[in-house]
Amino acid sequence: MHFDLADLRLFIHIAEAPSLTQGARRAFLSPAAASARIKALEGQLGSRLLYRDNRGVELTPAGQRLLQHARLIMRQVDYLKSEFTDYGAEAAGHIRIFANTTAVTEFLPEVLAGFLADRPGVTVDLQERLSRDIVRGVLDGSTDLGIIAGPVQAPGLQVLHFSTDRLVLAVPVGHELAARERVKLHDTLAFQHIGLHEGSTLLSFLRERVEHLGEQLSLRIQVSSFEAVCRMIEAGVGIGIIPESAARRHSRTMRLAVVELDEPWAVRERSILVRELEALPGSIRALIATLRQEPDPAR
Template identity: 80%
Template sequence: MHFDLADLRLFIHIAEAPSLTQGARRAYLSPAAASARIKALESQFNTRLLYRDSRGTELTSAGQRLLEHARLIMRQVDYLKSEFTDFSDDSAGHIRIFANTTAVTEFLPEILAGFLAKRPGVSVDLKEKLSRDIVRGVVDGSTDMGIIAGPVTAPGLQILHFSTDRLVLAVACAHPLAERTQVTLEETLAYQHIGLNEGTTLFTFLRERVEQVGATLSVRIQLSSFEAICRMVEAGVGIGIIPESAALRHRQTMELSIVELDEPWAVRERSILVRDLEALPGCVRALITTLTK
């Protein structure tokens, strides 16, 4: 079996694009040339990889499997190039990160600012993802590393614990719950909540916890940051479940009360997920060292 890296990269472009034409454009090929290369790949593997029609392309089950392997192969090629750039120095390279809401909005920006300021040759692609998508991205090679909170089920991946946070209830100082030291999730459901936007990791997690107790979360407004949530809470608009680290920081400038959540899932272990730490480029390993030290 013989195929070259250019064919695998072309296949990835087509699989990630709405159509063969757009995938070919990303690979700087004509649609006819791209189609011929894909047919040659299918001949090599002796199976159909794509369904093609007027609406675009769709991967077959064999094509989905090839996409997973192709991504891993191309990532390893990128790692090889990076390792031999400055001979494994961590001063150059590209890092792809899938992370949850708290990581993206709370602590990663500050950490990355200091990390990148010392390494002008390093670039970062940071994307907020749901926990299941973070795990899947590390498994299939879509990302170099994942940052996740809470219990992790990730067979075959290395899990590196680096910090602990907890979810708490933020309320206005005059709120009826402000005098409580602890409160359960069910007790908070009698009040309107202020949450993050739909699709964020934390909002999805909380909604699932509410559904588990057979209730519905009454959301008055959804916002894009913990700071915005705290400002609404301070104004008496509603209550919000947020990370303790964010609540403590914003309490320094706002009139907020913090109430402990009496729930086993409130304590959140933060972990880094990787396929193989030693196989990662120097710049990725350096960032992981920065996070875990």
């Protein structure tokens, strides 16, 4: 059985579009030519890969399996290309990262700024994702590496610890909880919270913990960054649970009180997820080494 790499890349484009016309455009083919290639691929595999209708395409179970393998194959091809460039193994290539909210907003921008400044041939696609999507993305090859906090259920992946993340309660100075040394999550639920945007990893995590208590999280407003959360808290709009690194930093310029959360899940280990470290190209291994050598942002 012979696979044409161009056909596999075309199939990925169509699956991610998800439209044959849009996928063909990304592959610089006409829809008719793309359709003929997909039909030939289906004939070679002896399986239907796509359901087609006027709304677009949907992958069949066989198509889902092929997509997973095709992504891994094409990513390895890209790794091979990046290893043989004029820049050298560590100085070129494209890196896709799926990461949680804290990583995307708190420490990765600074880490990546220094890393990319030293490597003009490297490009990065950084996407904020939920924990389960981060694990799935690394497993199916849709991302090179994942950055996650908390317990990890990821059989088949390498889990590389690199720092510790602590969640704390931030309240306005003078708030009735400000005098407490530590609080339980339940103690905070009588007050309105300031939350991050829908789809953020931290908000999803907190909702799960609140639901576990049989309660509901009362959100007064949702904002897009920890700085915005802290500004709302300083103004007396509500209280919020955020990473200690963000709370301590913003408390230096805002009137905030930081209270320890007395919960076993408040301290979360940060980890990098990869399929196989030694199989990654030099640029990705160099980024992982940089992350693991960085001082802990929570300290």
